[in-house]
Amino acid sequence: NAGVTQTPKFQVLKTGQSMTLQCAQDMNHEYMSWYRQDPGMGLRLIHYSVGAGITDQGEVPNGYNVSRSTTEDFPLRLLSAAPSQTSVYFCASSYSPHGDFNTGELFFGEGSRLTVL
């Protein structure tokens, strides 16, 4: 069981470039989300999806797009990278928006460290 798989693990971009962070899960989870983690701050929700074909904005959606064409995949697109998007990005999934049925657990990918020059 691979769990949540994110690629790439590291990426360096120049300002204005675009790229896609890939996220896939093999647990048949309906809920998937993208967070960014910056020093001294809590995880901040970028976008989330409660099922295939359904996406919604989180706390910090500007500059990012998502799509959910299948249950398994939830890619995050940076449209025109800016230095302020330098961060560590985590994809997370669960059975429901508030986590696993009983424990509330979110399952995280290993993270993608992005630097924008």
Added chain:
Amino acid sequence: GQNIDQPTEMTATEGAIVQINCTYQTSGFNGLFWYQQHAGEAPTFLSYNVLDGLEEKGRFSSFLSRSKGYSYLLLKELQMKDSASYLCAVSDSNYQLIWGAGTKLIIKP
């Protein structure tokens, strides 16, 4: 606004006990979570409290008081591998998670 407060950093000695506090102010409450995050790694789930009281799981325990907007994570018999950041998160009325900035725990021999 919604807010989660936890200490930025704590230091403890191997074999000892440490308590990491978390206070919260959120619009609604649907549970409080603790996650552990080792440097350079993803957060991993530790505990979930939705009712008042203490939940014990091995060396780790988590306590919740909803009336006080307060929780703590208690780590016993500290080991060097417990050196990590501990993240407190609250599920609000819309089941969205509000995260604290995390407490970096340093364990000294």
